[in-house]
Amino acid sequence: MESRIERLCVERGLKMTGQRRVIARVLSEASDHPDVEELYRRSTAFDGRISIATVYRTVRLFEEKGILERRDFGGGRARYEPTEHGHHYHLIDVETGKVVEFADAEHEALLREIAGRLGFDLVSLRLEVFGRRREPAPAATKQAARKRVAKDAAADTHTTARPGRMPR
Amino acid sequence: MESRIERLCVERGLKMTGQRRVIARVLSEASDHPDVEELYRRSTAFDGRISIATVYRTVRLFEEKGILERRDFGGGRARYEPTEHGHHYHLIDVETGKVVEFADAEHEALLREIAGRLGFDLVSLRLEVFGRRREPAPAATKQAARKRVAKDAAADTHTTARPGRMPR
DNA sequence: ATAAGTGCAAATGCTTTGCTGGCTG
DNA sequence: CAGCCAGCAAAGCATTTGCACTTAT
DSSP states (O other), rough: OOHHHHHHHHHTOOOOOOHHHHHHHHHOOOOSSBBBBHHHHHHHHOOSOHHHHHHHHHHHHHHHSSEEEOOSSSSSSOEESSSSSOEEEEETTTTTEEEEOOOOOOHHHHHHHHHHHTEEEEEEEEEEEEEEEEEOOSSSSSSOOOOOSSSSOOOOOOSSSOSSOSSS | OOOOOHHHHHHHTTOHHHHHHHHHHHHOEEEEBBBBBHHHHHHHHOOOOHHHHHHHHHHHHHTTTSSEEEEEOOOSSEEEEOOSSSOOOOOOETTTTTEEOOOOOOHHHHHHHHOOOOOEEEEEEEEEEEEEEEOOOOOSSSSOOOOOSSOOOOOSSSOOOSSSOOOO
């Protein structure tokens, strides 16, 4: 069957080659924020005849077509996620590099207004929060997993993102 | 005389070489957020015997010592600013790449609390706002420059930072 | 058929590093 | 004078690109 991303490609009139179909599928199945190397790894598992250059080209094309969004969580490699569900931000676990998504309405409004005060129209904004998982606090009563506050981030790529540095 | 940054270096027991003194001075005088190449340019103007490798090494050392803070405004090059005045964020003019600093108390608190809800302790956060200068609005009365809302950013480095991409 | 996509390897752009000789504390 | 520091050029990384060949429309 046709993956969600593949459908989007067709809608935008992209020529569908075998490798694009595979990459589209890998992206459709991803629930994390893989970097190019990871996409390459997953893609070649389906079809060995895909070069990393193609992954780079494809990911860039998809980004230009609005199918993907590029993220930079520091760590030197760009990571991608499908464009979809309304605005959300990312909280990166500094220990593991795992990413948790969260949304916050107040935010954009607040920043839009700040930009306004400075004489600017807000074009876009970049926000990443780096945190360290808190010890589960002296559990009052043995009470298991509470309602998820945010979408649970699937084991995100290895590259442990660090707050400070960005390139190396 | 001894520049502000140079004083900091001495305080932290750094060996002061001629090139470090020059770089420290350049940094002390900078009111913008120069990248390494720009620092190199300004430094060699004082003393031609400074290599770009030294600028890289120095800037990294200063960052580790907490004297400088590295920023990534997208555009592929890291930019630096002296650690000082309390937390502030950056608004980047997408047209010119100029940077305006602003502070906002509500913010950190808000994010700290969001992180908390997700089970994390906030370690650090990265926030950049990209905006486009708004037309000076049909001025009601001819009223000149109003009180500066934020520290006026000096003509910032050329590298026009763009919101989307980061490496190239 | 024909324009566009792909692989491969070479090229880029920023940043780091190995080595040798120099300078600071 | 011992150890850290600087210069230079080479090495590293992530990403892009030139070229000749394959393929989707």
